[in-house]
Amino acid sequence: MQSLKGVKVVEFAAFAAGPAVGKHLADHGATVVHIESRVRLDGFRAHYPPYKNNIHGLNRSGLFALCNNDKLDVTLNLKKAPQATELAKKIVAWSDVVIENFSPGTMARLGLDYESLKQINPDLVMLSSSNLGQTGPHAHHAGFGSQLSSLAGFTHLTGYPDGSPQILYGPYIDYIAVAYGAVAILAALDYKRRTGKGNYIDTAQYETGLQYLAPILLDYKVNGKIAGRNANRDPYASPHGAYPCKGDDHWCVLSVHSESEWKALCRVMNNPDWTTDVKFASHASRKANEDDLDRKIGEWTIGLTAEEVMEKLQSAGVRAGIVTTMQDVYSDPQLSQRPQWVELEHPEIGMMHYQRPPFLLTKTPPGPSKRDPLLAENNQYFYCDLLGLSGQEYNQLVAAEVIY
Amino acid sequence: MAFPDRNAGLLSPYRVLDLSNELGFLCGKILGDLGADVIKIEPPGGEPARRLGPFYGDQPDPEKSLFWFGFNNNKRGITLNLESAKGRELFSQLVAKADFVMETFTPGYLDGLNLGYTTMSKINPRLVLTSITPFGQTGPYSKFKASDIEIMALSGCMSLTGDPDRPPLRVTFPQSYGWTGSYAAMGALIAHYHREQTGEGQQVDVSAQACLLWAFSHAHTFWDLNRHVEKRAGSFMTGRSITGAKMRVFWPCQDGYLNFIIYGGEAGRRTNQALVEWMDSKGMAPDFLKQKDWKTFDIAQVSQEEIDRMEEPIGDFFKGVTKAEFFKEVVKRQMLGYPVASVKEIFADPQHEARHFWQTIEHSELQISIDYPGGFARFSDGACRIWRRAPLIGEHNQEIYGQELGMSPAEIAELQKQGVI
Numbered sequence: 065m066q067s068l069k070g071v072k073v074v075e076f077a078a079f080a081a082g083p084a085v086g087k088h089l090a091d092h093g094a095t096v097v098h099i100e101s102r103v104r105l106d107g108f109r110a111h112y113p114p115y116k117n118n119i120h121g122l123n124r125s126g127l128f129a130l131c132n133n134d135k136l137d138v139t140l141n142l143k144k145a146p147q148a149t150e151l152a153k154k155i156v157a158w159s160d161v162v163i164e165n166f167s168p169g170t171m172a173r174l175g176l177d178y179e180s181l182k183q184i185n186p187d188l189v190m191l192s193s194s195n196l197g198q199t200g201p202h203a204h205h206a207g208f209g210s211q212l213s214s215l216a217g218f219t220h221l222t223g224y225p226d227g228s229p230q231i232l233y234g235p236y237i238d239y240i241a242v243a244y245g246a247v248a249i250l251a252a253l254d255y256k257r258r259t260g261k262g263n264y265i266d267t268a269q270y271e272t273g274l275q276y277l278a279p280i281l282l283d284y285k286v287n288g289k290i291a292g293r294n295a296n297r298d299p300y301a302s303p304h305g306a307y308p309c310k311g312d313d314h315w316c317v318l319s320v321h322s323e324s325e326w327k328a329l330c331r332v333m334n335n336p337d338w339t340t341d342v343k344f345a346s347h348a349s350r351k352a353n354e355d356d357l358d359r360k361i362g363e364w365t366i367g368l369t370a371e372e373v374m375e376k377l378q379s380a381g382v383r384a385g386i387v388t389t390m391q392d393v394y395s396d397p398q399l400s401q402r403p404q405w406v407e408l409e410h411p412e413i414g415m416m417h418y419q420r421p422p423f424l425l426t427k428t429p430p431g432p433s434k435r436d437p438l439l440a441e442n443n444q445y446f447y448c449d450l451l452g453l454s455g456q457e458y459n460q461l462v463a464a465e466v467i468y
Numbered sequence: 469m470a471f472p473d474r475n476a477g478l479l480s481p482y483r484v485l486d487l488s489n490e491l492g493f494l495c496g497k498i499l500g501d502l503g504a505d506v507i508k509i510e511p512p513g514g515e516p517a518r519r520l521g522p523f524y525g526d527q528p529d530p531e532k533s534l535f536w537f538g539f540n541n542n543k544r545g546i547t548l549n550l551e552s553a554k555g556r557e558l559f560s561q562l563v564a565k566a567d568f569v570m571e572t573f574t575p576g577y578l579d580g581l582n583l584g585y586t587t588m589s590k591i592n593p594r595l596v597l598t599s600i601t602p603f604g605q606t607g608p609y610s611k612f613k614a615s616d617i618e619i620m621a622l623s624g625c626m627s628l629t630g631d632p633d634r635p636p637l638r639v640t641f642p643q644s645y646g647w648t649g650s651y652a653a654m655g656a657l658i659a660h661y662h663r664e665q666t667g668e669g670q671q672v673d674v675s676a677q678a679c680l681l682w683a684f685s686h687a688h689t690f691w692d693l694n695r696h697v698e699k700r701a702g703s704f705m706t707g708r709s710i711t712g713a714k715m716r717v718f719w720p721c722q723d724g725y726l727n728f729i730i731y732g733g734e735a736g737r738r739t740n741q742a743l744v745e746w747m748d749s750k751g752m753a754p755d756f757l758k759q760k761d762w763k764t765f766d767i768a769q770v771s772q773e774e775i776d777r778m779e780e781p782i783g784d785f786f787k788g789v790t791k792a793e794f795f796k797e798v799v800k801r802q803m804l805g806y807p808v809a810s811v812k813e814i815f816a817d818p819q820h821e822a823r824h825f826w827q828t829i830e831h832s833e834l835q836i837s838i839d840y841p842g843g844f845a846r847f848s849d850g851a852c853r854i855w856r857r858a859p860l861i862g863e864h865n866q867e868i869y870g871q872e873l874g875m876s877p878a879e880i881a882e883l884q885k886q887g888v889i
Contacts, residue, residue, distance in 0.1 A: 067662035080685065092658050111733065113707065114690045126689030178848070197846075200822035205799045206735065207806065214727035215795075215806035217814055219718070221640045222629060228703045228718045229725050229808045230637065233628040234685030242682070243650035244498075248845045248852075250657035251502045255478040255850060257664060263478075264848035271825055274814065274841045275494070276646030278538030283522040284811040285839050286534065291522075291811060294640045296617060299521060304617060306626060306635040313699075315636050317621040378612045385618035387636045389627045390688045390698045393681065396622070401607035404678050417692050422678035423655025424604070427670040428662050 066093025067428045071253070073161040075099060075135075076142075076152075076176070078106040080235055081193045081209070081269065082165035083131040084242040085249065089161075090134035091421050091430040097155070097446060098132055098437070101141040102468050109439065116413045122439050123412045129436040133408070133418045137437035138446045141468040142174050148466045149175050156181050158451055161249055162190040167206055168198045178264040187262040189252040193245050197268035209235025209269060216273035217280075223293045230293075240276065241269040302350040303329075303357050306387060307365040309373060315387035316370040318361070318377055323347070328380040333364050408435045443467055474542075476851040477503015482660075485509055485562055486543060487550075487571040490517040490642075491676060492600040493539035494649025495570050495656065500542025501843055501852050507562070507868065508543040511550075512887055514861040524834060530861065531833070537858045539649075541829065541840065545859025546868045547889045550581055554888045559583065561873060563591045568656055570598045574613075575605045585671040595669040596659040600652050604675035614676070616642035623680030628687055631702040647683055648676040705729055713772040716779055718808060719786040726786055726794050728805040730778060732767025735804055740765065742801040743782065752785045792816070815839075827854050865889055 071094040075086045083098060083106070090096040100106045108128035115124040140155075142148050153176070156162055162181065164171055171177045171192070178190050195212050196202045213219055213236045214229070223230040245267050252263040274281065280291035296305040296317075304319040320326050323346075330339040338344070338360055343353040350357055365373050370386035377384035388396055394405060394417055402424065405417040418432040447453045447467065461467045474480055480503035486496035487509050500506040508515070518530035525532065549555040560583075563569065569588065571578065578584045585597050599605055602614035602622075609622070620626050620638040630637035652674040659672050681688075687698040704714040708731075719726045731739060741762045747753035757778065786794070791807035795817075798805050807813060820826060827842040843852035869875045869889065883889045 065666075067658045071661075084682075088654060088658075114686075114693045114696070116693045118694055126693045127686040130686050130689060196819055197823055200819045202799055202817075202819040206802065207804055211727045211729070211804060211806045214808045215817075217809050217811060218639060218643075219727065220724075220808050220810045222637065223703070228720075229727075230629060230631070230703050231701060231705070231717055232639070232683075233625075233687050233698070236683060236685075239682040239685065240646070240650065243647075243654055244844045246654045247498055247502075247650070247657055248847070250654070250661060251478040252847065252850075253661060254657075254664065258481070261849050263850060266846040267844065268823070270819070271823075271841070272844050274825075275650070275844050276643060277641065277811070278841050279522060279535040280641055281811050281814065281841055282534040282538055282838055284815065286524050286836070287522065287526060289522065291641055296635065296638055297640070298617070300519070301615065306617075306621065306637070308635070315621075315626075317617050317626070319615050319617050321615065374612075381613065383613045383615055383618050385612075385614065385622040387621045387626050388624040390624060391691045393624045393688050394692070398603050398607045398609040398622075398675075398677065399681075402604055402675065402678065404675075404681070413693065417688075419681065420678075421655065422651050422681065423598075423658075423672050423674040425655065425659050425662070425670055425672055427668060428659075 065428065066430065067425060069093035071095070071161065072159045073097065073163065074155050074159040076162065076164040076166065076171070078165065079108060080131055080238040081241055081245070082163045084239060085163055085191065085193070085245040086135060087131050087133060088242070088246045088421060089249070091432060092425070092428070096135040098135045098137050099140050099155070100137070100439070101139050102439070103141055103143060105439070121412060126413070126416070129410065129413060129416050130419060132436040133432040134434045135437060136442035136446050137439060138443055139440040139468055141466055144464065144466045145175070147461065147464060151461065151466060152176055153181070153184050154451060156188065157184045159185070160189060160253070162188060163193070163245070164191070165193040168192070168194050168203045182262065185262070187256050187260060189249060189256060189263050189265070191245050191249055191265045191267065193241055193267050193269070195268065196270050198266045209238040212269055213237045213273070216270050217277055218273065221291060221293050224295050225293060237269050237273040241267055241272040244272040244275070297354065302347055302354055303361050305358055307358070307362045309365050309368055309370040311369065314370050316365055316373040316384060317387060318373065318382060318384040320382065325382050326350075328382050329377065332376050332380050332382070336364075406432045408432065410435045411438070474503045474505070474855040477501070478847065478850040479504040482567040483507070483565060484568040484570065485566045487569065487573070488600060489515065489572045490520060490535070490539070490645050491602070491648055492570050492572045492652060493517070494646055495598065495600065495652040497539055497542055498650060498653040498844070499568065499656070501854070503851070503855070504568075506543040507864070508540055508545045508859060509548050509559075510545060510861060512547045512889060514547070537838070538840070540858035541854050542856060543859060544864040544867065545862065546865050547862040549888050550583060552886070552888050554883065554886065556581060556583060558869070558873070558888070560591055563588050563595065566592065566595060568596050568598065568660070570600065570652070570656070572600045575599070575601060575610050589669060593669055594663055594667060596656055596663055596672065597669070598652055598656040598672045598674060600648060600674040600676070602676045604678070605673045616644045619644040619676045619680060623677045623683070624688065625680050625683050628684050628698060628700050630700040632700060636700055643683070644676055644680055648674065648679045651679040651682070708732070708767050709770050710768055711771050713770055713775045715775060719783055721786050721794060722788060722790045724791055724810070725808040726789070726791065726805065727808055728786070730767070730775065731804060732765065736767065737762040737765060739803040739805065742803045746797055746801060747781070747785045750785070752781065754781050757781060829854055829857050831857055833860060862889065
């Protein structure tokens, strides 16, 4: 039996920040209902590449697939008040957990804020995930996670000291909030089990992102220092960086954290003369001559494949790795062994690699076990079999375009 | 200030033993933020990661590491040598009463001490053991050593960061420890849910490499679906136009950089319109921008030439703007875009003050108070916050060994002499 079997989750959510939380719960057996509407599609279905074979289609999105395996997809047109609102409340009454990531204020406008939902489900656990939080002067400012990563300090820390900041791929900060959002829900479920009390949870992606930066925030407060970007350099290790290897745009990384590791690196390189230069005799001197050091290390690595560098150095107790590409992640021997991916057939995408959790529960193994659902695929099953609508009620709501 | 009682937290009944190094620090802290009673167990002399800076007053001192302060608050601290027989016995006593253990040792190390999951689960079958390593408990890389840069490289993150003609990059301040610790906390709590339902504990096997796969979202699916490999693109956005046009993301301004992108779609059109109005109010909007019909502007069809022509006056305009001004205007005008904030601007953001995000924590040992980033979430019924600063080395030995395990001061002194604690 999977860990979260029996937990009922409903998502009034789109893109990553809400649905990826639901995905982690679904991977462990929770019943998760993804609610969208033909008049308000999940943006990943509607306009966010990639689509299979670069042909747009509502059931062809790679990113939707990644965030929605093992869920039920149900349509509900919330613009059709009051019938839709009533139906939404019926769904919430059925559920244990509501996840929403509309812009702050939207759920209240729909009559579906926590205070209203608590009336029909007193021990409800509800997560509102937003960019900047539900309160405060900027709460209503809409933005993309990709740009929020700049507001929260991450891109300032990425790039060369004398150059422009650099992009962190995709909505980097969204998935930080995903981890914290799931943690918050799980803690609230435990609290409910013990006390019978529900909870409303407000997470701001901005604030969850800053958790990762606590030490440099403190550094500013106590020392007045403003942390900046310094490419691949590190104050506590030298050499420390990415170095070119055999092949077109192939790279390895390595890092040396102690004198014994430095000696081991020199041995693996066959102790070339330059390593005895006083310029490289200590951590401090290596730091002082790091450009030169990096060039010399690169002259050694370029004659080897990245895998060779990694194997040789790891065998000698020196940290090293290959710069894995977006193709390699599917064939990486370590990820394959876990295995990190589950290949499932999807009617429009074909075979797709679905992602397993990064943590494996040894006695209650996680999914994915079911591909992501097609738009509206589970309407009848959910509304009639799980929620208990009669066939007649269901047909009326479909005809009225409430279920739409 | 007096700290509210951690019993106001959602996880206050639970005891956590945290044996982790920097890769797992955040995992225990997160449970601590939620009120759990977290005991950090360090080797005698202190956890080696206390050597990681930055440091208070720039003084490299294991009791002054801000890295330690930031990720080990909400924990009490004891010292214990697991490699001694007496140390293992004491640890076993603590395991018997614990709900969670977190550890980051190389796979096999604890088994070698006869303290692996098999042993711990005999002492306490309900225990959730969260084992956090760079690559997981099994597999060809499971015994590899890795710091942040190796995790960032082997997960694929670095292949997506940096200029195309220069080496792949990591983020200068380590990110992998945060990602790993927070996803590990999710795993621990899923196992906890199961344990509370069934009474069955288990080991949770966390791979940092796998945690970091989430840091770049869906970049890999371009290969899976279309056999296209996404790569590092420096500071430009590509893939929005079928012409292959690149859009600038980072713009120099008076005191740093701004993140602004010429987008399409409804929000993009609104943003572009609002920007031109703002530029016009300063007499800096050229006619061709003012006359542009944003409703028909199609980002998917736009050419590089057109983008360049638009970006030139925008770039000139931004050069005269400060980060603070830009932020104020994007909020006021409901535009997309944000300043590239440093820690200084983050502290100045009124949003945090309004939400009481910062928490002033007293460090009586240094005779100072420091503002910390506070709880990661707000709960309607329950608190999530910092209850206590990070522990000094062995600070709570007396509390745990004396008051809890009932050892006399003489016994504790003897253990210290033997190097057990």
